Amino acid sequence: MTTCVFLQKQQPVKSVNGFYQLTGVVSHLGGSANSGQESGRPQHTGPNRATCTSPSLNRGSTWTGLQTLKHASTGAAPGPASTPPAQPQHGKNQAQSQHGQNKTQPQHPQTCLNSKERDQLQTSYNTLTKERDQLQTCYNTLTKERAKLQTESGKFTNLSWQKFESSLYFLSTESKTWKESREDCLKRGADLVIINSDKEQTFLFNLKKGVWIGLTDSVNEGTWKWVDCTPLTTRYWSPNQPDNGGGLAIYGEEDCVHIQQHQSPLEAWNDLSCDSKLKWICEKVL
Template sequence: MEEIYVNVEYDKSVDSKPSQNQTGPRSSQRRFHGAVLSLGLLSVFLLAGLIYLGVHYHYSAAKLSTIKDNLTERLQTSNTKLSSLMEEKDLLNDSLVEMTKELERLQGLSKQKKTCPEGWRISCVTCYFLSDKSGSWDKGREDCKGKGGDLVVIDSTEEQRFLYTLTNEDTWIGLSDREEEGTWKWIDGTPKTLTYGAVWQSDNGGGDPRWGEEDCAHLMPYTNEWNDRSCETSLRWICEKVA
């Protein structure tokens, strides 16, 4: 029996695996899954961004609210201070107006011709009287008041010099420490602070009982001194009053 051989050649060009350009159900699934994954990641990023923006917004809003409250409080404080300053300004203006009126009044008076009663001497706008008799400090003050004035209160160097033209002997002035020993005050209540060039001689009699308590002051023009003396000593006195 004759044998028959069949030559079958294998075609390598035929492959069971699909080519790279081949499309099919598996390729479509992969693309779908990749798109879903990308969308999922994008959603996560978007959600994270929204959460960050939300937290940042609330933080910023709280911070802005605090800043607003602080600014509001400062503004109210500034308005209060401004109101107080305006009131003070108005008071100062009113005071300035009153002082201006008073200055004008005094200037008007100073322009008027000033005269003093007979026996008195004038200096600036003040009249001075040197007594022609002697007596105690209290008697001198009583006499001055009876003439519409009081014992002289020295408050300037010019006045001190003028008084030296009135007298050259011991003369009572309106200064004493009767209320409190060692605390010398003028009869208008002001404390003695300056002597306007005079030497202040106060020793309360040096403790010698012969002189007693020396609680009243007098001028000593010949030595340029103010001296304490017993108020009962008999001296002349100087009165003063506004012209």
């Protein structure tokens, strides 16, 4: 016996070889597929569609099956019905499944520090922060000094200045007394040259100029000091010098030093009266 099932608001979903898959809710059971009627109702009315399937369906259950297009008009027997879809998990079973998943999740251990350990970490952090700030301050200071040196280097680098190692040297083109020469150097942000090495002495000698340098014993006779008040340690005196004029009044007191042109590079210094007028060399240490 074939049971006719009324499906409410079912719609064709997909055509498969001339069959339409229908899904709906069973609203009524009973009748014969050949009768075309069920309890005085026509097989096809309104939004409902009558179809025939297995008598094992119950009212209110979900149904999905294949229905021929011709069945809607001819009452031909439908194709085989498909198995109702599986229902999703609900309620207690679903909760138990989720609970089981939670159990398998790894637990991350928490590290607890006591008061002493926490204080030690804080002290270390504060120390590192202080050192970082000190380094930043040093960096800022060095950056400013570098910028200042670059500015001064640009100011002094012209035809009148020459660079040798870590200093700039100004070569005068006029002649003045030792005191006037030093005053000129100070106005230029420099001072009369201080010689510290054989290389520097040779460099200055090769300029081929008899010039004042920043060495004098005007404060205390026989005690030679540079213009920065440091004592003389490296000496490049000419033979028999210094002699303070050889005791001759015509030369006066010879308390200032110049480089002579006609001597060898490392034996070129001579003491001379500070009132004599010579060219001079200023030095600006970078």
